[in-house]
Amino acid sequence: MVRRRSGILNKFSVSEACIDLPDITLFNHDKIKTFDLVITTVGFEDRSLAFVQESCSEFQCEYALVGKYKTNKVENEINEASITNFFMSHSIHTSEVCADSPLAISKKINEILDNISQEKKIIRCFFDISSASNRFILSVLQTLTSSNLELGLSIFYAEPTDYFPQSSEYHSNPEACISEALASSSKEPLIETGVSAVNENELYPGHFPEVGKPFLISIPSYRMTRMGRCIQQIDEQLLSSSNKDSCFWIFGEPKKEILKWRTMYQKSIVENYLKKFTTEDSDSYQPPLTEENSKRCCTLNYKEILAALIELADSNLGKRITIVPMGSKLQAVGVALALYARSECSVLHASPGAFNPNRYSNGIGDKWLLEFESISNVKRIVSKIGELELTPI
Structure with missing residues (x-):
C-alpha cells in the first residue's frame, strides 16, 4: 500500500529567496x-x-x-x-x-x-x-x-x-544637465563620448523562440547615447507607439537621502529621450513612463533588482528578453544572480568611445x-x- 503525502503546495517566492x-x-x-x-x-x-x-x-x-x-x-x-x-x-x-x-x-x-x-x-x-x-x-x-x-x-x-553632475550644478540648471545627458557630440564637458561598439555578452546568449516578440529591460546610466544604440540593435521600432509594451525601465535610487535627486534626474533624461517616440496630439497619448513600464531599485541593494528582473522574466514568457545593464555596480550583482535563475534572457553591452575623468566621480566614500x-x-x-x-x- 502506497501512503500518500498530504500538504499544501506553495511556490517559493523571490521575496523568500531574498530573505535567505x-x-x-x-x-x-x-x-x-x-x-x-x-x-x-x-x-x-x-x-x-x-x-x-x-x-x-x-x-x-x-x-x-x-x-x-x-x-x-x-x-x-x-x-x-x-x-x-x-x-x-x-x-x-x-x-x-x-x-x-x-x-x-x-x-x-x-x-x-x-x-x-x-x-x-x-x-x-x-x-x-x-x-x-x-x-x-x-x-x-x-x-x-x-x-x-x-x-x-x-x-x-x-x-x-561625489558624482557628476553635482547637486548644485543640477539644481541650478536641470535643463542644461538633461540636455548634456541627451547630447551625442564629442565636446569635452560630456561625461562620456561616442559609442565604440555594441556587443552581446557571449556568456549570456539567452535562449528563446525566434518568433518571440522582443522585450527590453533597460537599466540606464546618466547618458542615453549608448542605450540608444542598444535599442537600435535590438529593434529600431522597439519604442514606437505600436510596441508600447516592449520595454521596461529600472531606475537607480540612491540609499542616501541627499542623493535622491539623481533618480529624478535619471528619469527626466529618459522621459525626454522617449518624447521623440510619442505623439502628444494623439487621443490615446500616455506619458512615456508609468508604473506599468518602470520602477525604482536601490543602487546599494542587489536584492531589489534581482527580484524585479525575476518577476519581469516570469511575466514575459515566450518573448525575446534582452537586458541592457548600465546601472550601479551592486545592481550588476543582482542582475548576474537573476540571469543565473532565468538564463533565457540575453545581455547587451555598449562601450563608449571614451569617458571624461573630469566629469565622472571624485574621492572615496x-x-x-x-x-x-x-x-x-x-x-x-x-x-x-x-x-x-x-x-x-
Missing part, C-alpha cells in the same frame, strides 16, 4: 586577510585605489587577476602602478586579462580555479567591483556561478564621494562588503524561485 540571501555590510578591513583568488580592475577613478589603501598589512592571496580596459588607457595608468605593485607584493601569482572580453575573463578565471583546486577543496575568492564595468562584473559572476567547484566569494565596493559564504548555496536559493514546495499538514 546576505545583506551588504560596512567594510571592516580586519576581516580581509587571506584569499585564494582576488579579482580587480584598473580604472581612473579615485575609488580604484580604495581597497589597496584600506587593506590590512596581513592581507595575502595566492592569485591576483587584474582586469585592464581598452577605454581610457592613458588615464587608467595613473592608478595602474599602485594596484599592480600592491598585488605583486601581496600575491604569489599576478596576471592580467582584457576587461572588455567576457570569453577571455571566463577562460582566465577557470584556468586559475583549476590550478587552485588541485590543492584545495574550498576556494575563497575576493572581488573588488569599485571600478569594474557591468560587463566585467557580469562576466566574472557568470564564470563563478557556472563552476562546479566549492567557492566562497567576498565582494568589496567603494562609493565615490563609504566602503561595503557582501559575503557569499557558499556560491553553491546562493545558486540553490535563486534556482528555487518559482518552484512548488509541499508543506506537510
Whole structure:
C-alpha cells in the first residue's frame, strides 16, 4: 500500500529567496586577510585605489587577476602602478586579462580555479567591483556561478564621494544637465563620448523562440547615447507607439537621502529621450513612463533588482528578453544572480568611445562588503524561485 503525502503546495517566492540571501555590510578591513583568488580592475577613478589603501598589512592571496580596459588607457595608468605593485607584493601569482572580453575573463578565471583546486577543496575568492564595468562584473559572476567547484566569494565596493553632475550644478540648471545627458557630440564637458561598439555578452546568449516578440529591460546610466544604440540593435521600432509594451525601465535610487535627486534626474533624461517616440496630439497619448513600464531599485541593494528582473522574466514568457545593464555596480550583482535563475534572457553591452575623468566621480566614500559564504548555496536559493514546495499538514 502506497501512503500518500498530504500538504499544501506553495511556490517559493523571490521575496523568500531574498530573505535567505546576505545583506551588504560596512567594510571592516580586519576581516580581509587571506584569499585564494582576488579579482580587480584598473580604472581612473579615485575609488580604484580604495581597497589597496584600506587593506590590512596581513592581507595575502595566492592569485591576483587584474582586469585592464581598452577605454581610457592613458588615464587608467595613473592608478595602474599602485594596484599592480600592491598585488605583486601581496600575491604569489599576478596576471592580467582584457576587461572588455567576457570569453577571455571566463577562460582566465577557470584556468586559475583549476590550478587552485588541485590543492584545495574550498576556494575563497575576493572581488573588488569599485571600478569594474557591468560587463566585467557580469562576466566574472557568470564564470563563478557556472563552476562546479566549492567557492566562497567576498565582494568589496567603494562609493565615490561625489558624482557628476553635482547637486548644485543640477539644481541650478536641470535643463542644461538633461540636455548634456541627451547630447551625442564629442565636446569635452560630456561625461562620456561616442559609442565604440555594441556587443552581446557571449556568456549570456539567452535562449528563446525566434518568433518571440522582443522585450527590453533597460537599466540606464546618466547618458542615453549608448542605450540608444542598444535599442537600435535590438529593434529600431522597439519604442514606437505600436510596441508600447516592449520595454521596461529600472531606475537607480540612491540609499542616501541627499542623493535622491539623481533618480529624478535619471528619469527626466529618459522621459525626454522617449518624447521623440510619442505623439502628444494623439487621443490615446500616455506619458512615456508609468508604473506599468518602470520602477525604482536601490543602487546599494542587489536584492531589489534581482527580484524585479525575476518577476519581469516570469511575466514575459515566450518573448525575446534582452537586458541592457548600465546601472550601479551592486545592481550588476543582482542582475548576474537573476540571469543565473532565468538564463533565457540575453545581455547587451555598449562601450563608449571614451569617458571624461573630469566629469565622472571624485574621492572615496563609504566602503561595503557582501559575503557569499557558499556560491553553491546562493545558486540553490535563486534556482528555487518559482518552484512548488509541499508543506506537510
